[in-house]
Amino acid sequence: MASPASSAPGGVAVVGSGLIGRSWAMLFASAGFKVKLYDIEQQQVTYALDSIRKEMKLLEQSGSLKGSRGAEEQLSLISGCSDIREAVEGALHVQECVPENLELKKQLFAQLDGIVGDQVVLSSSSSCLLPTRLFSGLVHVKQCLVAHPVNPPYYVPLVELVPHPETAPATVDRTYALMRKIGQSPVRLTKEVDGFALNRLQYAIISEAWRLVEEGVVSPGDLDLVMSDGLGMRYAFIGPLETMHLNAEGMLSYCGRYSEGMKRVLKTFGPVPEFSGAAAEKVHQAMCVKVPDDPEHLAARREWRDRCLMRLARLKSQLQPQ
Template sequence: MTRAVACIGTGTVGSAWAAVYARAGYQVRLFDAMPGTVEDFALPRIGRTLADLAAARPTGESVESILARITPSETLAEAVDGVEAVQESVREDLGIKRALFAEIGAAVPEDALLMSSTSALPGSQFLRDVPNPGRALVAHPVNPPSHIPLVELCGTGETTEGTIAKARGFFEAAGMEPVVLNREIEGFLLNRLQYTLVAEAMHLVGEGYCSPEDIDRVLTSGLALRWASIGPFMTAHLNAREGFQGFVDQLGGMMKTMGREAKTAYDWPAELAGEIHDRMAAQQPVETIPQAQAWRDGRILKTRALQDSDKAPGRR
């Protein structure tokens, strides 16, 4: 039996998902309510993405063969007919998502996984009213999911444990690396960590402690060199001879002080964002962002190759 996935909404995220699923061997149906998006944006972008991935992470299959598994659909009903999973990646609008999943739920097989790429909206606000809501969940990727393997799985309160297990296996088989949230929280995991760091960075710049450029250097020449291989807990574990407990025993007081003093709710002045924008645009003009994104994505693939090459001695 041919295995099929529907990608609904084919912008930057949806087209990247299509590349992931096609490389994993699925027949991929594309649908976007905006006329011309699939043909003029998604398919060319998917072709470029597959070429980049073939060069950096080859599967042994030609780009042309993978592309042949991706087909546009004229209607939403056609896209979801007979599929085993639906990946929705439309605009972050609660009304749009509710209406869309009502339509999807009426047309899709009753045992198909229903998954949303939302990065801001709790799934419980728009996934509980679909037929058989236990098979619906959030599968939040990092943009672009074609290059970054993390996907955050979050149920709605109605989602069954079997669905979470099924989704985990589904993504692992597609080469992704899922993590599971035990309950809903706004922003999921990655964005809560990311936005907290950026908010404190705004505080440090806004109060004159440093420049925006120096904040970026602290990450790229400091934290990121460790975090590309190990996360913050393992970083702490390796930073003390006694491991994580020793790290906390020595520095826990300082950690709590920094936590109290950090201004993650910093009320930055409106002009600060504009000033930082101007400094970033002086380094990377806005009109060159597409080329810089391609460079960034290439660096991500090189980093993944390094991550894949070895692991720490003795690590299980």
């Protein structure tokens, strides 16, 4: 496969050219990095390059393309690659984006471990596999970490950086700087924890949402409104801790005023839901009234969501913090 950028040092290799790999490739190119996109399925690379081209053109037309370069220039930075050695040669950063399967990822990192030198960062996009399970025993473990993006990464900038206990601090620092450079918003976890930070918060919310619906306290549609028209309005700009700080005369004032009430309510939370049976049927039916679960309706709703996120991202960039 032709790859004019392939031997340039200092580029990025993206391994796995599915949904997340394509987004990473676009993000790296938007900041001027040469990207080699590798996939075990050669056809998948061809498809990925084609869909990146279409998406970048659409983004350019709508004024939403990231970076200072035009779509053609960014596209010229991304090349497909059918050989993993060639893909990682000269790269300063390898972003793994293969399916969420521990054995598959372990095999891939073992393969990369045998190919790469001491300078490259090996980064996994894993949503929930712990670094100790992915990287333990690798010769280059100091250079490994998880950099977990949020879907769709082009519009949702958060990246969770999760080190293995043996990851060198410089690896995290370098990846943090790289993420900032491509316009993402990295956060550092100092140690691994199941679910990382984002999914632990997300699951806490899903869990209580489910219990409230299962107990008939609120309908599924109204429950979603509590987030989208309530908490979510502020959470797009400030987190739960700053919300506490602002909702009283500072954090200590909030704790003084509300801690007893918070603890009382928290003690009433029920057990972990099963997410199955009659409750799952009820929630499913309610969701299908709003968005039927056939591929066309789901895709249309996802496109609408992504357009909303794009507009929100633009608004956030205009509203710089005071």
